[in-house]
Amino acid sequence: MPNPTAAMIVIGDEILSGRTRDSNMHHLAGQLTSVGIDLKEVRVVGDENGTIIAAVQELSRVYDSVFTSGGIGPTHDDITADCIAAAFNKNIDVREDARAILAEHYAKSATELNTARLRMARIPDDATLIDNPVSAAPGFKLENVYVMAGVPAVFEAMVASVLPTLTGGAPLISATHRIERGEGDIAGPLGELATAYPTLAIGSYPFQKDGKYGAHIVIRGNDQAEIDAAIADLAKVFP
Amino acid sequence: MPNPTAAMIVIGDEILSGRTRDSNMHHLAGQLTSVGIDLKEVRVVGDENGTIIAAVQELSRVYDSVFTSGGIGPTHDDITADCIAAAFNKNIDVREDARAILAEHYAKSATELNTARLRMARIPDDATLIDNPVSAAPGFKLENVYVMAGVPAVFEAMVASVLPTLTGGAPLISATHRIERGEGDIAGPLGELATAYPTLAIGSYPFQKDGKYGAHIVIRGNDQAEIDAAIADLAKVFP
Numbered sequence: 001m002p003n004p005t006a007a008m009i010v011i012g013d014e015i016l017s018g019r020t021r022d023s024n025m026h027h028l029a030g031q032l033t034s035v036g037i038d039l040k041e042v043r044v045v046g047d048e049n050g051t052i053i054a055a056v057q058e059l060s061r062v063y064d065s066v067f068t069s070g071g072i073g074p075t076h077d078d079i080t081a082d083c084i085a086a087a088f089n090k091n092i093d094v095r096e097d098a099r100a101i102l103a104e105h106y107a108k109s110a111t112e113l114n115t116a117r118l119r120m121a122r123i124p125d126d127a128t129l130i131d132n133p134v135s136a137a138p139g140f141k142l143e144n145v146y147v148m149a150g151v152p153a154v155f156e157a158m159v160a161s162v163l164p165t166l167t168g169g170a171p172l173i174s175a176t177h178r179i180e181r182g183e184g185d186i187a188g189p190l191g192e193l194a195t196a197y198p199t200l201a202i203g204s205y206p207f208q209k210d211g212k213y214g215a216h217i218v219i220r221g222n223d224q225a226e227i228d229a230a231i232a233d234l235a236k237v238f239p
Numbered sequence: 240m241p242n243p244t245a246a247m248i249v250i251g252d253e254i255l256s257g258r259t260r261d262s263n264m265h266h267l268a269g270q271l272t273s274v275g276i277d278l279k280e281v282r283v284v285g286d287e288n289g290t291i292i293a294a295v296q297e298l299s300r301v302y303d304s305v306f307t308s309g310g311i312g313p314t315h316d317d318i319t320a321d322c323i324a325a326a327f328n329k330n331i332d333v334r335e336d337a338r339a340i341l342a343e344h345y346a347k348s349a350t351e352l353n354t355a356r357l358r359m360a361r362i363p364d365d366a367t368l369i370d371n372p373v374s375a376a377p378g379f380k381l382e383n384v385y386v387m388a389g390v391p392a393v394f395e396a397m398v399a400s401v402l403p404t405l406t407g408g409a410p411l412i413s414a415t416h417r418i419e420r421g422e423g424d425i426a427g428p429l430g431e432l433a434t435a436y437p438t439l440a441i442g443s444y445p446f447q448k449d450g451k452y453g454a455h456i457v458i459r460g461n462d463q464a465e466i467d468a469a470i471a472d473l474a475k476v477f478p
Contacts (some may be wrong), residue, residue, distance in 0.1 A: 007452060011377075014457070015268070015281075016277075016279065016281070017268060017269075017272050017459070018266075018267075018268030018270075018279070019457065020267030021265045022264070023260075025254075025261070025283070027257075028257075029255055029257030030256075030257030033257050035255050039255045040255065040284075040285060040290075041255075041290070042281075042282065042283035043279055043280065043281070043283075044280065044282075045279075046280075046285075047442075048387035051279075057282045064270075064457075073422055073426075073445065074422050074426040075425065075429055075443040076426065076433050077441070077442055109342070111421065111423070112423075116423045116424070116425075116426030116427050117423035117426075119420075120423075126293075131362060151351055151445060155448075164437040174258075180349065183280070183313050183314055183355075184313045184350070184351075184353060184356035184359075186314070186354070186356045187313040187315065187354075187355030187356075187358070188354065188355050189436070191314070192464075194315050194316075202251055202315075202316070203252055203316055204257065204314040204427040205318065206312065209374070213272060218253070
């Protein structure tokens with residue numbers, strides 16, 4: 001059975017302008033791979049209602065699950081929650097369960113739960129909350145979409161909250177063989193190897209470092225014995 | 240007049256599996272912003288013909304230009320050039336101008352221009368070549384799509400080759416004001432500022448560092464005087 005599939009939507013003008021370097025994509029990719037879910041596509045979009053809604057609708061139809069990052073804070077440019085509600089035609093308002101979490105959190109630091117902070121309790125109807133152990137304001141899941149914060153520490157904590165609830169396939173196993181030859185010399189035999197092992201994914205990643213060059217050949221699949229056999233075949237040609 | 244728009248397609252299973260951390264998106268975003276081109280969307284897709292072709296066709300219709308990264312090397316998983324040709328219904332084969340560049344490059348190092356390396360001279364009809372001063376194998380431009388390598392050093396060199404040929408709009412200017420208050424305290428006045436200056440993009444980026452927390456407010460626009468006025472208004476509320 002093929003692994004479940006996923007997509008990600010990274011939301012924020014600051015990524016597209018080059019001001020901020022996204023790190024959430026790389027984190028989620030590694031986490032999903034570790035539990036046997038195949039991340040198939042990532043989209044980075046700006047803080048624009050139409051673009052966000054269209055991406056959510058399209059990707060949630062195509063893939064088993066969708067993960068979003070960014071745009072759920074208290075400021076005027078945080079429009080993700082409203083876009084998700086619109087994408088699924090749901091009502092959205094301050095919800096009592098989310099408000100209670102924020103009230104308890106801010107009471108501890110004697111901080112006022114003002115109108116702006118209350119925006120973070122706006123949760124679409126029928127959504128379930130995602131725990132945020134870092135800064136309290138929850139993410140949420142609606143249909144097959146997991147809506148999470150953009151701040152990396154909070155995003156990573158929310159992914160950790162969600163991960164145990166996901167049902168993955170067979171985790172992808174990989175093995176790497178380092179070859180100090182140009183990719184142009186490796187490509188021929190490598191193509192033959194890919195043909196001989198059609199169920200394995202075989203990738204070639206060139207490097208140049210410390211005066212040496214070559215490629216790391218990464219072989220991925222679900223069957224350790226098959227991967228070992230392919231690596232052994234490769235090592236016969238390129239020891 | 241609004242700035243020209245652009246999209247990017249990052250191609251490679253290794254990004255989606257979490258093996259490799261992409262850096263080309265952040266580089267291109269900064270470069271395009273510096274010349275007044277608005278990067279509106281980025282898609283990260285795997286090494287799959289159908290997905291790549293669909294992304295190229297859709298994004299090249301919607302945006303003024305499209306930049307791709309990855310998949311133009313000599314190995315069997317390098318399928319980008321063929322996908323671009325298919326997306327625009329063009330013939331693709333080893334082209335003499337590209338072959339000549341490779342032949343000269345490999346002659347210098349007495350390296351054989353074998354079948355695998357010749358794959359890198361496969362260029363669609365009507366495409367113009369993009370110079371690669373790092374490792375010779377050229378990128379190319381077809382219609383409004385710029386096809387470049389995934390290896391960061393080569394990608395960055397190709398962007399440098401292409402950038403002077405692009406016609407941008409007014410470069411985006413930005414100013415930043417640091418506020419050591421929670422975003423929840425900043426959000427109200429910030430929303431009013433955004434309403435008062437509708438032509439400016441005002442973003443709030445929270446930080447937590449060295450025991451302090453707050454937000455960097457970034458105001459972007461094309462008019463320095465307007466940005467200065469907005470910053471001054473903000474500083475009245477949050478000195």
